[in-house]
Amino acid sequence: MRAVHHPSARTDRHPPPPFNAPAARRLRTALGMGPEHVAHALRGSYGLPYVTPALVAAWERGTATPSHPELAALAGALWCSPGELIGRPRTLREHRVARGLAPEDVARTVGHELHAYLRMEETGHWRGTERQSAALARMLGLSLADVITVTGREDRLAELLRSAATTRWQAYVRPVSKIAPLERRPLEEALHRLHRDYQGHMAATLSWGGGHGDAGDSGREFLDRIVDHFWTAVGDATR
Template identity: 70%
Template sequence: MRQRPTRPNQPAQPPPPFNAQSARRLRTALDMGPEHVAYGLRVSYGLPYITPDLVVAWERGQLSPSDSELAALAGVLWCSPGELIGKPRTLREHRIARGLAPEDIARSAGLELLAYLHMEEHNSWRGNDRQSAALAELLRLSLPDFISVTGREGKLTELLRSAASTRWQAYVRPVGKVVPLDRRLLEDSLQQLHQDYQGQMVASLSWGDGTAANESSDLGRDFLDRIVDHFWAAVQDNTE
């Protein structure tokens, strides 16, 4: 996707993931043309360079709006910024999706603004438990999103791969230090994860043809590549 060149005095930050189809759908639902959106962005939000052609380029996925442009576009389209972006992946993208400024996060979490901006720039959360709880509440993070945003997903992946392929019981406590879940729920979920992985490996080996070993290896590798998704699915299954 082409991106707008960085303007003078504008931080060199990649644009948030933009849902072009959603932007077009919302505009059409309001019976607005690209020219109406461009006019609103120029007059109401002080963006004099916005043209109908630029709005169309956004909607075609040829360009992506910057943080400030996306927030203004949400205002013109009477929606939240979260309705105009794809699934947030980083701390910064979750903040943008909630329509919050960095100052809002820093103040609520009790952080110096520069310290928070450094965390956001490197997508590396370093807050304590109280600050992490404030972050999760302010951004309305699900537990999977919280684990991802706070940089714990890599460690979780490593532990889950070992739990699935060896003795899951040995990983209850280590995983519990990364994911704040009830111990019984965690035990049930890790046991299910282990059983699903081992069951898949055994089933593929029982096919009995010459490619069984290769198929088993491929399936096992695919399962481990998506181990975090499988884990959250197991947690969901055992929560119901």
């Protein structure tokens, strides 16, 4: 008898999207389905003959991650949008998949040739004009933080924020505003807070008797998440 080749979940050449395993389990349970029912639907209705209940359970435990095609099929089986099964999107492709949009639709709306748009998804480097960037943000529902991430400017923002937190924050209001065009008052408040929190964190760690080594580790941890701290501070300043 001739062996049947089952396509691998990893034949998709794109990295898998960030998968929200608890959401998948919650949606399946709400439908009164077991992993075996989901696996049957994926095999019979979505052309994924290799999917087993054990694989579905592994997705839900977070020990395996569905590929882009598998996630789209799973969303169909669970009667939800792909976005409901994706964790916080980080890349342009992940945001598009979360919205359930075809690349052709996004390319046409923002005014790019399809091959050029797909190249931007591949490389992670957005090369659109200001108008095209605004159209992309509207279509994909991107926040300012998302726009900065998908256009490849988050690393530069993090570099500036680390300097603002560790040196004289006032000198970084203008450079940061060129990347994150916020109103001056909330931007200044956010940078001041980063500086204050970082310096206070370092001082508190030293006062606990942990020594300079512990303070350095704690400070590096704060700086590693500086972009998240920044957007939290901006949110607080604009309330």
